[in-house]
Amino acid sequence: MKNKVIYFALLLLFPAFLRAADPVSGKKLFQARCASCHNVNKKLTGPALAGVENRRSLEWILSFVKSSQSMIKAGDKDALAVYNQNNQVTMPDHPDLSDDLIKDILAYVKEEAGKTPKDEAPFARPQQKQPHLMPLTIYNMPFMIAYIMLVIIIIILLIFLVNLKSYEKHMDDKRKE
Numbered sequence: 656m657k658n659k660v661i662y663f664a665l666l667l668l669f670p671a672f673l674r675a676a677d678p679v680s681g682k683k684l685f686q687a688r689c690a691s692c693h694n695v696n697k698k699l700t701g702p703a704l705a706g707v708e709n710r711r712s713l714e715w716i717l718s719f720v721k722s723s724q725s726m727i728k729a730g731d732k733d734a735l736a737v738y739n740q741n742n743q744v745t746m747p748d749h750p751d752l753s754d755d756l757i758k759d760i761l762a763y764v765k766e767e768a769g770k771t772p773k774d775e776a777p778f779a780r781p782q783q784k785q786p787h788l789m790p791l792t793i794y795n796m797p798f799m800i801a802y803i804m805l806v807i808i809i810i811i812l813l814i815f816l817v818n819l820k821s822y823e824k825h826m827d828d829k830r831k832e
């Protein structure tokens with residue numbers, strides 16, 4: 656009897672040692688921590704993550720997610736290449752994510768890969784899918800200048816209208832006298 660209890664307890668503990676990656680937990684983590692820059696099947700600020708487990712080793716992915724910049728500084732060629740391909744946007748470090756949690760995310764990515772994205776943009780090239788994500792650089796200077804000019808014109812117009820109104824009032828008062 657006592658043996659059976661011990662055996663049963665061990666059986667219950669067993670799954671704790673054999674923790675399988677959990678795509679449901681991975682989905683939640685992905686949405687909270689990664690989805691602002693990544694989609695599984697589309698390029699956003701960061702690359703589409705579908706198939707990442709084929710292009711990179713698990714070790715590489717774990718260390719990249721924890722601290723991509725450390726890898727780049729250490730001279731990892733793949734890390735540097737993917738950094739340059741993505742306009743040198745720095746991916747934030749996730750030092751609090753354990754290997755298991757990152758594996759959960761990867762399980763979700765694997766599950767999600769291949770499903771067609773729901774909101775497919777009508778552009779052919781992935782870079783063109785995110786025109787609104789253009790960072791504020793010299794390239795949208797003309798837009799900034801046009802915008803500032805518009806604001807100035809509106810302000811001048813408002814000042815003019817206010818002055819016109821008080822002038823009319825002034826004239827009205829004069830007439831009444």
Ligand code: HEC
Pocket residue numbers: 685688689690691692693700701702704707710711716719720723737738739741742743744745746747749752760
């Ligand atoms: C602020 C935006 C941002 C967030 C948040 C973010 N990433 Fe990234 N990620 C990037 C960018 C940009 C790259 C491209 C490499 C670079 O620029 O350093 C990248 C690259 C990667 C790569 C390498 C892909 C490849 O093809 O080699 C992996 C893996 C990755 N991210 C996983 C994640 C995971 C997992 C999370 C969530 C825990 C996450 N990222 C959160 C922006 C982000």
